[in-house]
Amino acid sequence: xxxxxxxxxxxxxxxxxxxxxxxxxxxxxxxxxxxxxxxxxxxxxxxxxxxxxxxxxxxxxxxxxxxxxxxxxxxxxxxxxxxxxxxxxxxxxxxxxxxxxxxxxxxxxxxxxxxxxxxxxxxxxxxxxxxxxxxxxxxxxxxxxxxxxxxxxxxxxxxxxxxxxxxxxxxxxxxxxxxxxxxxxxxxxxxxxxxxxxxxxxxxxxxxxxxxxxxxxxxxxxxxxxxxxxxxxxxxxxxxxxxxxxxxxxxxxxxxxxxxxxxxxxxxxxxxxxxxxxxxxxxxxxxxxxxxxxxxx
Amino acid sequence: xxxxxxxxxxxxxxxxxxxxxxxxxxxxxxxxxxxxxxxxxxxxxxxxxxxxxxxxxxxxxxxxxxxxxxxxxxxxxxxxxxxxxxxxxxxxxxxxxxxxxxxxxxxxxxxxxxxxxxxxxxxxxxxxxxxxxxxxxxxxxxxxxxxxxxxxxxxxxxxxxxxxxxxxxxxxxxxxxxxxxxxxxxxxxxxxxxxxxxxxxxxxxxxxxxxxxxxxxxxxxxxxxxxxxxxxxxxxxxxxxxxxxxxxxxxxxxxxxxxxxxxxxxxxxxxxxxx
Amino acid sequence: xxxxxxxxxxxxxxxxxxxxxxxxxxxxxxxxxxxxxxxxxxxxxxxxxxxxxxxxxxxxxxxxxxxxxxxxxxxxxxxxxxxxxxxxxxxxxxxxxxxxxxxxxxxxxxxxxxxxxxxxxxxxxxxxxxxxxxxxxxxxxxxxxxxxxxxxxxxxxxxxxxxxxxxxxxxxxxxxxxxxxxxxxxxxxxxxxxxxxxxxxxxxxxxxxxxxxxxxxxxxxxxxxxxxxxxxxxxxxxxxxxxxxxxxxxxxxxxxxxxx
Numbered sequence: 150x151x152x153x154x155x156x157x158x159x160x161x162x163x164x165x166x167x168x169x170x171x172x173x174x175x176x177x178x179x180x181x182x183x184x185x186x187x188x189x190x191x192x193x194x195x196x197x198x199x200x201x202x203x204x205x206x207x208x209x210x211x212x213x214x215x216x217x218x219x220x221x222x223x224x225x226x227x228x229x230x231x232x233x234x235x236x237x238x239x240x241x242x243x244x245x246x247x248x249x250x251x252x253x254x255x256x257x258x259x260x261x262x263x264x265x266x267x268x269x270x271x272x273x274x275x276x277x278x279x280x281x282x283x284x285x286x287x288x289x290x291x292x293x294x295x296x297x298x299x300x301x302x303x304x305x306x307x308x309x310x311x312x313x314x315x316x317x318x319x320x321x322x323x324x325x326x327x328x329x330x331x332x333x334x335x336x337x338x339x340x341x342x343x344x345x346x347x348x349x350x351x352x353x354x355x356x357x358x359x360x361x362x363x364x365x366x367x368x369x370x371x372x373x374x375x376x377x378x379x380x381x382x383x384x385x386x387x388x389x390x391x392x393x394x395x396x397x398x399x400x401x402x403x404x405x406x407x408x409x410x411x412x413x414x415x416x417x418x419x420x421x422x423x424x425x426x427x428x429x430x431x432x433x434x435x436x437x438x439x440x441x442x443x444x445x446x
Numbered sequence: 447x448x449x450x451x452x453x454x455x456x457x458x459x460x461x462x463x464x465x466x467x468x469x470x471x472x473x474x475x476x477x478x479x480x481x482x483x484x485x486x487x488x489x490x491x492x493x494x495x496x497x498x499x500x501x502x503x504x505x506x507x508x509x510x511x512x513x514x515x516x517x518x519x520x521x522x523x524x525x526x527x528x529x530x531x532x533x534x535x536x537x538x539x540x541x542x543x544x545x546x547x548x549x550x551x552x553x554x555x556x557x558x559x560x561x562x563x564x565x566x567x568x569x570x571x572x573x574x575x576x577x578x579x580x581x582x583x584x585x586x587x588x589x590x591x592x593x594x595x596x597x598x599x600x601x602x603x604x605x606x607x608x609x610x611x612x613x614x615x616x617x618x619x620x621x622x623x624x625x626x627x628x629x630x631x632x633x634x635x636x637x638x639x640x641x642x643x644x645x646x647x648x649x650x651x652x653x654x655x656x657x658x659x660x661x662x663x664x665x666x667x668x669x670x671x672x673x674x675x676x677x678x679x680x681x682x683x684x685x686x687x688x689x690x691x692x693x694x695x696x697x698x699x700x701x702x703x704x705x706x707x708x709x710x711x712x713x714x715x716x717x718x719x720x721x
Numbered sequence: 722x723x724x725x726x727x728x729x730x731x732x733x734x735x736x737x738x739x740x741x742x743x744x745x746x747x748x749x750x751x752x753x754x755x756x757x758x759x760x761x762x763x764x765x766x767x768x769x770x771x772x773x774x775x776x777x778x779x780x781x782x783x784x785x786x787x788x789x790x791x792x793x794x795x796x797x798x799x800x801x802x803x804x805x806x807x808x809x810x811x812x813x814x815x816x817x818x819x820x821x822x823x824x825x826x827x828x829x830x831x832x833x834x835x836x837x838x839x840x841x842x843x844x845x846x847x848x849x850x851x852x853x854x855x856x857x858x859x860x861x862x863x864x865x866x867x868x869x870x871x872x873x874x875x876x877x878x879x880x881x882x883x884x885x886x887x888x889x890x891x892x893x894x895x896x897x898x899x900x901x902x903x904x905x906x907x908x909x910x911x912x913x914x915x916x917x918x919x920x921x922x923x924x925x926x927x928x929x930x931x932x933x934x935x936x937x938x939x940x941x942x943x944x945x946x947x948x949x950x951x952x953x954x955x956x957x958x959x960x961x962x963x964x965x966x967x968x969x970x971x972x973x974x975x976x977x978x979x980x981x
Contacts, residue, residue, distance in 0.1 A: 216621075225898065259899075267899040267903075279921065282904075318487075330903065333903065333904065345616065349645075349646070349684060349685040350486075350683040374619050419688040420692060423692065423712060423713065500943055523947075530943065533936060533939070533940055533943075538932075540884075541937070543883060550955035551946075554954055555950070555952055557950070559953065563955045600943070
């Protein structure tokens, strides 16, 4: 369980991000005609309407959309925390109720918005161990999972394991909460606004960790308003507005899709905006600019 | 005229081993817009609280804010009347059960006559575009609407200085734009602003920026001057505005001659430099 | 996410427009009156007053029924127990059970009284926003200030607590979902296991609430709040002639009900 696939480093020290997490079987997920309504008093409000979506194993996808467009609902449906009113979620081609579905559903990791608010144990180690213990793993397996998850987020167990979660800085707490999900050895990681209310240094640390996880072959879905970070981390984009998928496609310099973002009240990644303002076609982009885009990401 | 004149300010939290602020100096003139930056734990939020009279300094050679002495028991209460503080989490600073009740809260505490409160609340609702949300409950507002309500609530009591403590950190881009536009408008109308932030593009809104490290001011000057000091920025673990980040990458590749701070400047520089 | 406590039904009816203090006093008078005299005639008077109030308020009956739902079991229980155990000559006997006419009368009376009681209180909460209710209670308990009871502060506390109930509900929902995503189950096992499963929900909730209280206190101070200092209100309570009329009317009806 070791390798050199990871290329990111967490600033808090420790090994390369993702070390010990390689070789997890990546999950492929498909939604078919997914709809979901919320009850708001006497009225029902559609959060999602007929969402079709395919997430290939190991793909990294930016889920974009204005606030209230249904991003969080979609993530919770994918993880099975909400049941769809219409449509279904297929994991590796299996539907709910089929043999092996539940085991796979448990391997979809969901990191909530501000996940540090869910820390509760007296030590970092115990908090991260919560998930694996719920899965009924043996003590040795739990121990192994916790140690590699802590290392993956740059909080090595020997230095941080015995500390109280609330003695950590805000950025460290966020990474600890991520470790709690990674310890369950996910084959697909869903993140809801992972960068919100972090300081710039912590954002850079987290970004490096996610980059490392992606390099291990783990699939990522990043629901975020931080288009610049999503642009650097994701190969594909899905745009939701009012519960409907309004745009989807590859996401890299020159791949297009700017109009869809702009017409749904979203911002463009800085370099894309810059190039647009310069009024030149993407094909003409000087290598320097593309390289600068890389540097920025 | 200086509204804030502070020399050698010290503060220590109860039970802490070290001062959160050491010998801090800060001068802010009337009508000035000053940004305060620094890593986590550098003392930014502590400074914001002290300026708002929400805690008393351990000591200072001089600590005058709007003519009140912060070190003085009476003074640190009196300064709350003149200095408004807006915090990060809008959810935890809305007291009223509706938007209008919240705007009224500060005025009610000053025991103003009800008709006067009602008049001022109407004025703020109009100014902040919140009329349609007058009787809306806080938990049904968007993040941007909540923080605008909180800001209107802070400024419903006429203030001489507005202190903002990372007011956009928890907002989405649309909400952030809403709040920044409101702050910009207040500054343009002459309100003195002290803006604590981690966002480098927000620093560009300011006339002057003060950088804190371990409770001391280590930089005081124009935003452009701060962004020119790469070593200092790195040691403070601060970043650059996106335009400067890309600009720097382009400079390293010889495409750009000078560092640009905004998208407009970067576009202009690249267009001018086009062969 | 609607709480039973937030069942206020906004409308512009004559009942909604009454001063909340007047409504509190009137409902209190009805409730006390109901308990002072047990007769079907008195019950009929109070019942008519409550029904008239309800009709005037314009609150849909379906909404009122929702408010009655929590007491249905209590109602059934009261009726059955009284019917079965009240003494008196039996008109029908089935094994150890004997039903008497007197039992039927008592059971009917007590159940009806409970219905009138609940409808009268609903009339208050359905037509009065929680904040106005808090203000009214604070005003009415003013004499307690002489005994150094901080009634104004208590009222503000209740107001703030009400304001944060929906936020708290959202928070609990999120934390529970997040722990479920980490494999927690809140429905598995016996009572002990279920109670233990709540630890990962309650600990973060307490910590969040303490942090919230801290930040809120700071924000309140920043807005010039000083406990104990005199405050005014944006919407002060105003008693009108109609409130006096209602109070006199209710008083007359109570006297009537107690005398017949």
